Amino acid sequence: MTLQIDDRARVRTLTLDRPDALNAFNEELYDATTEALRAAAADPDVAVVLLTGNGRGFSAGTDLLEMHARATDPAFVPGKHGFVGLVDALVDFPKPLICAVNGVGLGIGTTILGFADLAFMSATARLKCPFTSLGVAPEAASSYLLPRLVGRQDAAWVLLSAEWISAEEAREMGLVWRVCEPDDLLPEARRHAELLAARPISSLVAVKRTMTEPLREGIRAARDRENAAFVELMGGPANLEALTAFAEGREPDFTRLPAGW
Template sequence: MTLLVSDDRRVRTLTLNRPEALNAFDEELYDATADALLDAGRDPGVAVVLLTGAGRAFSAGTDLVEMHRLATDPGLPRGKHGFIGLVDALADFPKPLVVAVNGLGVGIGTTILGFADLAFMAADARLKCPFTALGVAPEAASSYLFPALVGRQHAAWALLSSEWISAAEAQQMGLVLQVCDPEELMAVARRHAEVLAAKPISSLVAVKRTMTEPHRDAVRAARDRENAAFAELMGAPANLEALAAFAEGREPDFSALP
């Protein structure tokens, strides 16, 4: 199973479960996570979703091996929801979403924090938005959500530099609420989730709706702009050089590219 699901005290825990691939999202995991969020949103017995990863990573982002195949062979079948469907499920999720970043988070493993209502991070975890290193554009409405969450300059550095962000830096920026000892991460995240889950679901939903509704149109507009830019750049020379370099185990060379 690429996604583990468990329920306790009205908290549904979703655990990304591709540890051999550092929980990178392939089409199957995108679909499973989107379906799980849709199910949790409709389930009257679920008050809060807690999202984390199995093994030493939270998520290494999109599976670049599959991404390369999709970029070079447009005829390959896609998932039911895919990346865009997961982003829509996150944007529309009506209940509190708590994220526990247990290890490295790359790409969607970082930008998903824009949709978190509470986020906690292990002290030894790291984050990266590798978009410019892959020759592509931002994703998951991060071009809107990150400046709103951490301020323009922190967001610009995260989205433009493709540099690693430590747990301490993530907390200082405002990407996460609290940094925890790795052994205590899930206990801390779960304790906060259970505090929320003890409240009336109708009230939780109303509070979240009043916080997110003013931004709904802007999030969707950002998603559409990003998707258009991503589609234009995916498969272009810079992206193909980045993917080829990854497959060959070398650093990409963009020096001759615009």
């Protein structure tokens, strides 16, 4: 199992459970999380979903070894839903989604916060969008959602730099709502989740719909732009150098790439 599911007080807790891989999303975990979100959306006894990770990581993003295989192995077999299915499920999720960032969050482990209604973060956790260090484009409508969430310049730094963002920096820019000591993170996130879950589900859904409906067209357009850029860059010289360097345990060297890369 790559995902733990627990129900209590109308809160469904989803715990990403690949701790040895810092909860990086392989195809199995993408599929399991997608199906869990869809099931929670349809379950009349679930009011709120709380998403967190097991171990030292919240999520290290897409599993880079699988990403390398996808780019280089013609026989690679993708999952049923994959990354696109997870983002579809996040866009469509009608109930409050609370993220408790317990450890490192890279890639989708950061951009998923654009879909969170509330985000809590451990004081020792860190976030990173490593797109430029991987030679690829943004994902999950982050090019649209992050500027709205944190402002253009903070979003530009997060998306362009591929640098680590501390918990305090994430709180100051508005990427997360609360920063907690590690032992307080889940109790505090759960306390807020259960407070919301005590409200009428129909009202929670109505509030979220009225807040997110105006964003849908922007999200769709951003995903189209990002996907086109990702297809163009995936498997290109910069991306292959980044993935090869990761597989070989070294830092990528982009200075020797052809002009324009």
